[in-house]
Amino acid sequence: MDLEGTFVEQSQYVSVAALTKYLSAKFDRDPHLGKVYLTGEISNLGNRRSRHLYFSIKDPEEKAVIRAAMFSYASRLKFEPEEGMKVQAIGRVQIYEPSGSYSIILEQMTPAGVGDLFLALQQLKDKLAKEGLFSKAKRPIPPLPRKIAVITSPTGAVVEDVAKTVERRLPQAQVVLLPAVVQGEGAVPSLLKQLERVDQMDFDTVIIGRGGGSIEDLWAFNDEALVRRVAALKTPIIASVGHETDNTLVDLVADQRAATPTAAAELATPISKQNLIDRVLELSSRLNLAGQKLIQQKQQALKYVVDRPIMKQPDRLYAAYQQEVDSLEKRLIQAFSRKTEQGKYQKQALTERLASQEGQLLRPYQERLSLAAAKLDLVSPLKILSSGYTIVKGEDGQVVKAKKDLMAGQKVALTFADGDLSAEILGEEHD
Numbered sequence: 001m002d003l004e005g006t007f008v009e010q011s012q013y014v015s016v017a018a019l020t021k022y023l024s025a026k027f028d029r030d031p032h033l034g035k036v037y038l039t040g041e042i043s044n045l046g047n048r049r050s051r052h053l054y055f056s057i058k059d060p061e062e063k064a065v066i067r068a069a070m071f072s073y074a075s076r077l078k079f080e081p082e083e084g085m086k087v088q089a090i091g092r093v094q095i096y097e098p099s100g101s102y103s104i105i106l107e108q109m110t111p112a113g114v115g116d117l118f119l120a121l122q123q124l125k126d127k128l129a130k131e132g133l134f135s136k137a138k139r140p141i142p143p144l145p146r147k148i149a150v151i152t153s154p155t156g157a158v159v160e161d162v163a164k165t166v167e168r169r170l171p172q173a174q175v176v177l178l179p180a181v182v183q184g185e186g187a188v189p190s191l192l193k194q195l196e197r198v199d200q201m202d203f204d205t206v207i208i209g210r211g212g213g214s215i216e217d218l219w220a221f222n223d224e225a226l227v228r229r230v231a232a233l234k235t236p237i238i239a240s241v242g243h244e245t246d247n248t249l250v251d252l253v254a255d256q257r258a259a260t261p262t263a264a265a266e267l268a269t270p271i272s273k274q275n276l277i278d279r280v281l282e283l284s285s286r287l288n289l290a291g292q293k294l295i296q297q298k299q300q301a302l303k304y305v306v307d308r309p310i311m312k313q314p315d316r317l318y319a320a321y322q323q324e325v326d327s328l329e330k331r332l333i334q335a336f337s338r339k340t341e342q343g344k345y346q347k348q349a350l351t352e353r354l355a356s357q358e359g360q361l362l363r364p365y366q367e368r369l370s371l372a373a374a375k376l377d378l379v380s381p382l383k384i385l386s387s388g389y390t391i392v393k394g395e396d397g398q399v400v401k402a403k404k405d406l407m408a409g410q411k412v413a414l415t416f417a418d419g420d421l422s423a424e425i426l427g428e429e430h431d
Contacts, residue, residue: 043065125252146204207258212246408428
């Protein structure tokens with residue numbers, strides 16, 4: 001019997017599970033529940049260290065509460081949710097069948113009152129993305145910078161953290177503070193002014209940033225003019241704006257993005273002093289090993305050469321050449337001997353020919369000479385002397401032809417056929 005006292009058939013009763021499934025299906029099919037825009041305060045905030053976030057959203061005026069869940073929330077939220085924070089959320093309603101309770105599964109959530117800022121930010125982000133501003137090639141950070149500019153508030157901890165880290169990693173690098181307003185109405189002009197100075201000065205790297213804060217606090221780093229100036233900067237730039245979960249448009253156009261000032265300083269000094277020391281030690285070790293290996297190779301090569309038979313018996317090196325020289329010398333001697341014998345034969349033949357021709361040529365002259373000699377011999381003084389005659393020569397060596405040419409006591413020379421005698425004229429002989 002139903003509440004009105006009427007009877008109903010048994011088949012009209014359904015189980016709790018069936019009713020829950022029916023309601024769940026109705027929720028899924030209802031276009032008004034498929035995407036719900038909800039506002040309220042956060043309460044019963046669960047453990048934020050988990051990958052998923054579970055809490056409640058309540059309406060303090062109407063005393064109404066709905067359970068809420070956001071899966072993988074760290075990649076979805078750009079702020080840190082806090083107890084009692086008023087938020088605007090977008091999600092879908094679903095029924096949890098085992099308990100029959102319903103909740104909202106959130107896709108987006110922003111702090112209430114800043115929705116317009118998020119919308120403006122998304123529109124600007126889409127615009128700049130279409131221009132290709134975020135896809136430009138990133139410039140490499142110089143490995144050993146000499147001067148590093150830091151654009152930040154002079155009263156914040158950013159510059160101190162950067163300076164300490166650079167001093168520890170690369171003491172020879174100089175850190176220069178370019179003070180700027182990083183929050184409020186004067187932030188953008190101040191930041192733009194210091195960026196202009198960076199390109200006019202001799203900096204190797206620039207770090208721009210500030211500490212964490214709300215979206216309103218970080219809004220200057222989403223300014224279109226500032227974003228475009230950072231993208232056009234000639235000097236490589238590292239952005240360190242807010243905490244790790246904070247993302248600004250300046251982060252997207254910078255060459256590197258760091259979660260903390262210390263991380264930014266480490267990025268600005270890719271090679272630290274210890275890196276250099278380690279590298280020198282490594283290269284020194286490799287050089288020593290390479291030197292030892294080279295020495296071993298040369299020693300092995302030398303041993304190979306020394307152990308070769310030719311080095312132990314060096315005469316073998318030129319033995320073959322010596323044999324060839326001996327053979328050539330022997331052949332040369334034989335050839336010389338043959339030439340000498342041929343020369344002798346030719347000389348003898350020539351001599352004989354000359355002798356034969358000489359006899360033939362001289363014979364007429366010899367006959368004439370013999371005849372002339374015979375005639376000359378007939379009138380030769382020697383021939384006359386051999387007949388008993390004597391030749392008398394005076395002291396002047398002239399032949400005395402007449403007696404009158406001689407005087408008593410005068411020395412004369414007498415020439416006989418067999419020799420000469422000296423004589424003195426005694427006087428004239430009378431018959």
